[in-house]
Amino acid sequence: MGLILEYEGKSLFGKYKIPLINSLLVKNAEEAKEASTKLGLPVAVKAQVLSGGRGKRGLIKIAKTPEEVIQHSIDILSMESDGRPVTHLLIEEAADIKQEIFISMVFDSSTLETLVLFSLEGGVNIEDLAKERPEAIDRFRVPFGKVSYGFDFFPALAARGLTGSVKIHIANIIAALVNMMIKEDLQLAEINPLVITNDDKVIALDARVIVDDNAKYRHPERKEYLSEILRYTAAEKDAKENDLSYVDLGGEIGMLSVGAGLGMATADLLAVFGGYPRNFLDVGGGADQVRVENALRIMLMDEGLKSILINAFGGITRLDDIAKGIIAARDKFDKLRTGEIPLIIRLMGTNQKEGVELLKEAGLIAYEEMEPAIEKAVLAAKGGN
Amino acid sequence: MAVLLDKDTKVIVQGITGYQGQFHANLMRDYGTKVVGGVRPGKGGQEIDGFPIFDSVKEAMDATGATASVVFVPARFVRLAAIEAISAGIKLLVIITEGVPVTDTMEIVKLVNEKGIDLIGPNCPGLITPGQAKIGIIPASIVMPGNVAIVSKSGTLTYEVIDQLTRAGMGQSSCVGIGGDPVKGINFIECLRYFQDDPATEKIVMIGEIGGDAEEKAAEFISQHVTKPVVAFIAGKTAKEGKTMGHAGAIVMGNTGTAKGKIEALEKVNVRVAEKISEIPKFLK
Numbered sequence: 001m002g003l004i005l006e007y008e009g010k011s012l013f014g015k016y017k018i019p020l021i022n023s024l025l026v027k028n029a030e031e032a033k034e035a036s037t038k039l040g041l042p043v044a045v046k047a048q049v050l051s052g053g054r055g056k057r058g059l060i061k062i063a064k065t066p067e068e069v070i071q072h073s074i075d076i077l078s079m080e081s082d083g084r085p086v087t088h089l090l091i092e093e094a095a096d097i098k099q100e101i102f103i104s105m106v107f108d109s110s111t112l113e114t115l116v117l118f119s120l121e122g123g124v125n126i127e128d129l130a131k132e133r134p135e136a137i138d139r140f141r142v143p144f145g146k147v148s149y150g151f152d153f154f155p156a157l158a159a160r161g162l163t164g165s166v167k168i169h170i171a172n173i174i175a176a177l178v179n180m181m182i183k184e185d186l187q188l189a190e191i192n193p194l195v196i197t198n199d200d201k202v203i204a205l206d207a208r209v210i211v212d213d214n215a216k217y218r219h220p221e222r223k224e225y226l227s228e229i230l231r232y233t234a235a236e237k238d239a240k241e242n243d244l245s246y247v248d249l250g251g252e253i254g255m256l257s258v259g260a261g262l263g264m265a266t267a268d269l270l271a272v273f274g275g276y277p278r279n280f281l282d283v284g285g286g287a288d289q290v291r292v293e294n295a296l297r298i299m300l301m302d303e304g305l306k307s308i309l310i311n312a313f314g315g316i317t318r319l320d321d322i323a324k325g326i327i328a329a330r331d332k333f334d335k336l337r338t339g340e341i342p343l344i345i346r347l348m349g350t351n352q353k354e355g356v357e358l359l360k361e362a363g364l365i366a367y368e369e370m371e372p373a374i375e376k377a378v379l380a381a382k383g384g385n
Numbered sequence: 386m387a388v389l390l391d392k393d394t395k396v397i398v399q400g401i402t403g404y405q406g407q408f409h410a411n412l413m414r415d416y417g418t419k420v421v422g423g424v425r426p427g428k429g430g431q432e433i434d435g436f437p438i439f440d441s442v443k444e445a446m447d448a449t450g451a452t453a454s455v456v457f458v459p460a461r462f463v464r465l466a467a468i469e470a471i472s473a474g475i476k477l478l479v480i481i482t483e484g485v486p487v488t489d490t491m492e493i494v495k496l497v498n499e500k501g502i503d504l505i506g507p508n509c510p511g512l513i514t515p516g517q518a519k520i521g522i523i524p525a526s527i528v529m530p531g532n533v534a535i536v537s538k539s540g541t542l543t544y545e546v547i548d549q550l551t552r553a554g555m556g557q558s559s560c561v562g563i564g565g566d567p568v569k570g571i572n573f574i575e576c577l578r579y580f581q582d583d584p585a586t587e588k589i590v591m592i593g594e595i596g597g598d599a600e601e602k603a604a605e606f607i608s609q610h611v612t613k614p615v616v617a618f619i620a621g622k623t624a625k626e627g628k629t630m631g632h633a634g635a636i637v638m639g640n641t642g643t644a645k646g647k648i649e650a651l652e653k654v655n656v657r658v659a660e661k662i663s664e665i666p667k668f669l670k
Contacts, residue, residue: 107487107491107567107568109491109567109568109569109597110598110599110602112491112494112495112498112568144491144492144495145491145492145495182488185486185487185488187487212486212487212488214460214484214485214486214487215486215487215488215489217461218486257541258541259539259540259541259542260539260565261537261538261539261540261541261542261543261565261592261594261620262539262540262541262542262544262545264539264542264594264595264620264621264623265539265542265545265618265620265662267623268620268621268622268623268660269661269662270623271622271623272660272661276623284483285483285522285540286404286405313541313544313545313548314524315510315522315523315524315540315541315544316405316409316481316510316522348527348544348545348548349524349526349527349544350412350522350524352526370545370662371661371662371663
């Protein structure tokens with residue numbers, strides 16, 4: 001999923017005139033101090049990381065003096081989030097907050113609407129609020145394709161007691177987000193908190209945005225996003241560059257499969273036989289020799305791997321292409337050639353005969369049924385034959 | 386009698402000159418599907434492997450009487466290909482392509498809903514009526530005519546289930562892969578309705594996976610409208626809990642989306658849920 005960083009989300013918001021507070025992106029304490037001088041103290045020092053709950057984890061701090069800016073920056077930059085060091089900070093003017101508001105929206109795929117959640121009780125854990133006092137959350141529904149205007153939301157906001165320019169600003173922000181969902185190919189747009197300041201300005205203090213990765217070609221600037229780098233481990237990045245999908249799972253069996261559904265079912269079945277996948281590489285429908293070879297190369301980078309299970313049921317994928325990739329990888333990579341990592345292969349479906357024949361000529365055997373192959377992979381991972 | 390597709394359905398292939406389109410046009414024809422031509426703008430009037438090529442869906446439909454189209458074009462061209470087929474008056478539209486942006490699919494689904502067109506996909510393997518015809522990429526070698534109907538969110542997992550049924554001597558009346566994208570054409574409920582009304586179908590297999598609430602909704606529909614026995618399988622029981630779609634997603638979906646929640650919902654309405662795929666044939670007996 002295409003979660004992006006706060007500052008990237010805010011730059012999107014800026015394009016749609018959603019009011020923001022001044023901020024600067026920095027990479028070290030020295031830059032942070034300079035930024036705070038430009039912005040004026042106090043400032044918020046905010047880690048640019050993908051996971052939420054930054055406040056509770058000490059990844060957002062308020063600095064009132066230049067010394068505090070430096071100290072907080074050093075502290076936060078020495079921390080980790082999502083298994084990697086924090087590398088970037090957003091230094092932001094501190095807001096003078098009167099009230100915190102929550103706005104969040106997703107597509108409702110069954111009704112083809114944008115579903116907006118809105119509450120005047122922002123800042124808190126909104127999921128708890130939804131359970132304890134659901135009446136504190138409004139839901140607005142906008143049919144797909146309808147352009148939203150601020151005035152669409154005036155009555156609902158007035159019913160919550162909002163008046164004057166505050167009501168109008170908030171309504172305009174909701175409308176802008178609804179329109180962005182479609183124009184910018186978003187899957188989630190969330191502001192928590194959206195704040196009302198003591199002088200009745202409305203400002204988006206945070207931005208939590210998920211973009212649709214399938215629509216990336218329409219938004220080429222997203223290729224340059226820092227979140228693109230943060231989102232993936234080295235193996236995941238390698239896989240992505242080679243048109244593969246890689247998931248790290250922490251067990252002992254490398255699982256290469258064609259299609260995510262079969263992959264999930266394979267993992268479930270491994271568990272039934274007492275095994276657990278180390279990683280999962282989906283070569284996807286229509287995989288060719290090069291993709292299979294790359295998949296095995298990436299898999300083998302993981303030191304904890306004990307065996308590899310290739311489960312391919314060819315529909316759009318031709319199994320002779322898969323077989324060619326397996327053979328090429330076996331010949332190329334030591335761990336496979338020497339048998340250090342046992343390779344268990346199951347082929348079924350389109351061009352199966354041709355695939356099995358190729359493997360046989362290369363001295364490799366293929367299972368036709370899934371369960372015996374899975375059982376064998378679990379056994380092999382435990383050092384059995 | 387068959388669901389959605391039979392041996393007389395005339396089918397065109399959008400993207401017939403592509404690597405996948407050409408390959409699967411041939412496999413569909415080999416199985417007996419009436420593939421009457423293909424569409425590739427700029428190559429109208431030519432032929433490929435004996436299939437006439439047309440510049441537009443409208444021309445192809447006028448010349449051949451096709452009522453169904455299968456889309457193999459790359460993801461970024463799917464929106465246009467689908468809108469073209471819908472405006473030309475296609476009755477059944479099958480989109481095999483994966484990676485279609487959500488907003489494009491929403492636009493397509495909205496149009497098919499307005500026009501009462503059956504859309505299958507995107508990101509799906511298509512459908513097969515064993516012994517008659519297939520649209521899409523389900524391998525013909527594993528199916529066998531019979532009375533079990535299958536509906537599935539996952540492509541490769543569908544093949545696995547069909548294969549195990551065939552090995553157990555249980556033929557199929559219809560297999561429909563509805564695709565795994567959150568926004569899609571027909572879903573479990575529409576398929577279950579077709580299967581319930583289909584005289585050739587006596588038993589139903591439903592294959593779901595984690596995410597969304599289609600399985601929960603299907604469970605509710607089964608309890609009210611389906612009298613034929615249903616066996617289910619849910620993939621993703623051991624999958625790591627995914628990052629939720631922010632707070633809105635979590636609040637809207639509540640407890641739905643997990644394998645546990647889906648299995649409970651189905652078992653509550655007396656659907657047997659298999660733990661292993663190999664149990665499905667046993668449960669159908």
